[in-house]
Amino acid sequence: MNFILKIKKITSLSFIFLLLLSCSNDDGGRIIEGTNSITNFLEKTPEYSSFYNLLVRTNMANTLDGNAGTHTVFAPNNTAIETYLEENNLTSLADLDNDTALQLVNYHLLSSLVPKSNFVSGYTKTNATTPITDSTTTNLSMLINTNEEVLFNGISKITEADIDVDNGILHGVDHVIPLPTLYTFVTADKNFQEYYSVLQNLSNFTEFKDKLTQNTLNYTLFIPNNSFFQNTDFSHLSEAALNNLLNNQWMEGKLTSNAFKTDYFSSLAYDAQEEHQLSIFMNNTLGTKLNATTSINTPNIVCTNGVIHLTDNFIPIAYLKTFIEADNQLVNFHEALSREDQAAQNYLDFLNDNTNTTHTPPYTVFAPNNKAFERVLLELYPTENATLAHITTQELTDILNLHIAENLYLSATDFQQQTIEMLGGNITQDAYKLEDLQNRTSNIIKTNARAYNGILHRIDTVMLR
Numbered sequence: 001m002n003f004i005l006k007i008k009k010i011t012s013l014s015f016i017f018l019l020l021l022s023c024s025n026d027d028g029g030r031i032i033e034g035t036n037s038i039t040n041f042l043e044k045t046p047e048y049s050s051f052y053n054l055l056v057r058t059n060m061a062n063t064l065d066g067n068a069g070t071h072t073v074f075a076p077n078n079t080a081i082e083t084y085l086e087e088n089n090l091t092s093l094a095d096l097d098n099d100t101a102l103q104l105v106n107y108h109l110l111s112s113l114v115p116k117s118n119f120v121s122g123y124t125k126t127n128a129t130t131p132i133t134d135s136t137t138t139n140l141s142m143l144i145n146t147n148e149e150v151l152f153n154g155i156s157k158i159t160e161a162d163i164d165v166d167n168g169i170l171h172g173v174d175h176v177i178p179l180p181t182l183y184t185f186v187t188a189d190k191n192f193q194e195y196y197s198v199l200q201n202l203s204n205f206t207e208f209k210d211k212l213t214q215n216t217l218n219y220t221l222f223i224p225n226n227s228f229f230q231n232t233d234f235s236h237l238s239e240a241a242l243n244n245l246l247n248n249q250w251m252e253g254k255l256t257s258n259a260f261k262t263d264y265f266s267s268l269a270y271d272a273q274e275e276h277q278l279s280i281f282m283n284n285t286l287g288t289k290l291n292a293t294t295s296i297n298t299p300n301i302v303c304t305n306g307v308i309h310l311t312d313n314f315i316p317i318a319y320l321k322t323f324i325e326a327d328n329q330l331v332n333f334h335e336a337l338s339r340e341d342q343a344a345q346n347y348l349d350f351l352n353d354n355t356n357t358t359h360t361p362p363y364t365v366f367a368p369n370n371k372a373f374e375r376v377l378l379e380l381y382p383t384e385n386a387t388l389a390h391i392t393t394q395e396l397t398d399i400l401n402l403h404i405a406e407n408l409y410l411s412a413t414d415f416q417q418q419t420i421e422m423l424g425g426n427i428t429q430d431a432y433k434l435e436d437l438q439n440r441t442s443n444i445i446k447t448n449a450r451a452y453n454g455i456l457h458r459i460d461t462v463m464l465r
Contacts, residue, residue: 037166038064038073048172050081051108054093058102069167072110074152076176077159084176100179103128107140107179113169116161121146123301128179130304132254140180141302143188152177154188180303182221183212191310194229199246203239208246219306220255222290225297228313244269248278248315254307257299260284262328264449269317271452272361276411279450280315281326290315292326320365320451321352327449329458332373332388336400341393347400353453360407363454364420366434366444367403368462376462398424402436402463409455412447427463436463 039061042052055061064071076084085092093101107128121144129137145151150158152173160172178184186192199208211219234242248269255265262284269278283289288296290311298310316322324334337347350357351365368376377386384390391399401424410420417430428435434442446458 037066038168041165047077048075050078051075054105058105060105067166070113071168072114073170074108074173075170076173080175103179116150116158119144119146119150138256138302143185153180153184181213182303182306185301185308186212191225192223194226195223215305218254220251221308222249222311222315223308224311224313248317256307260288276450278318281323283328291318291322318451319352320363320454320456321348323449323456329369330367332370333367336388361453362409364405364408364410365456366459367456368459372460372462398465411455437465
């Protein structure tokens with residue numbers, strides 16, 4: 001009888017001991033019942049010791065510990081880490097600052113489970129982030145190519161696939177996947193091969209390469225796909241003109257698609273006087289159109305120093321005609337300028353790239369918005385349901401000539417109390433207010449749409465003689 005009681009007592013103590021032992025294996029208050037988390041596996045596998053030490057340093061070892069999760073990890077082996085250190089002139093991973101080290105770890109993590117067989121060619125979002133504004137961030141992209149073997153950013157391939165761990169899946173890789181720059185994707189993505197070839201053939205190629213690689217400034221870059229370059233002949237362009245066209249595909253700052261809006265944005269291209277950066281009109285009402293011609297096929301390829309959007313063609317250098325046709329607030333103004341009985345005035349010809357004209361660029365255009373034309377029709381024809389067709393040929397010419405000045409580039413910084421000579425007579429200006437020949441006032445409500453041949457300002461009232 002005493003023997004049986006002793007056995008029961010020993011069994012009870014053993015159970016209590018095992019229970020206490022399991023409770024002691026605690027991660028942030030969560031009881032870890034498994035023993036093969038990502039952290040566990042890396043800790044006990046010598047060939048990944050350097051990467052494990054990086055997890056410990058960045059406090060990611062705790063994050064990647066646990067018995068459940070959907071992490072996908074790309075784990076560089078020790079040889080890969082050594083190669084990375086040599087390529088970056090580092091003596092050890094301790095040379096990385098804390099933020100870079102953390103982002104580098106997160107760049108090797110995906111938030112969903114992806115076995116090797118499920119990778120497809122294209123871009124995916126990693127757990128690493130980059131600042132977009134002072135208060136917002138977005139996730140860095142990673143390029144996956146599966147044409148021959150699974151390749152990440154054109155540099156790293158899987159050596160051990162589908163290692164099953166309690167909180168996800170792990171792939172051993174033969175190269176550290178560095179945080180990507182614009183240069184990373186422009187050179188690694190075959191969709192950009194023709195674009196990069198054009199850059200390489202320029203005498204100032206190093207200037208473009210510097211902008212693609214450096215991290216002191218951020219850029220948004222619109223790159224056409226290969227088929228555009230294969231079907232486009234640039235031989236008629238001088239190198240200076242081609243450079244300007246290429247620069248027209250660049251904007252300063254990181255602009256992701258959630259920041260797209262219907263508005264004017266500045267490119268890195270310059271006008272005919274090489275004094276002012278050109279504008280691009282982005283229409284985001286029914287899909288994104290740039291200068292009325294260019295669409296985005298693949299948005300938001302995010303790098304540490306910028307964002308790439310894959311497009312269907314180059315964003316054309318904007319002339320004033322470009323903005324008048326592209327800006328959805330200027331539909332009525334465009335209709336008036338292009339009315340058949342105004343053909344003799346050649347408005348859209350000389351406001352375009354037309355040297356066969358008696359007018360002298362640059363031009364300053366005060367463009368009435370759509371509501372301005374609706375109001376002036378009510379003003380001129382209060383008892384009729386009038387349209388533009390009600391305005392006679394000469395009256396319309398007189399009106400339009402009062403909105404265009406030649407041989408004048410008047411930007412917002414030049415606004416003051418002054419008289420401005422338009423094609424149809426003089427108007428007066430006082431800062432952001434204009435006064436026509438009938439002493440009626442028009443407000444300048446949108447300034448500085450900068451075209452290759454001049455500048456456009458949107459106004460809220462049609463000016464009359």
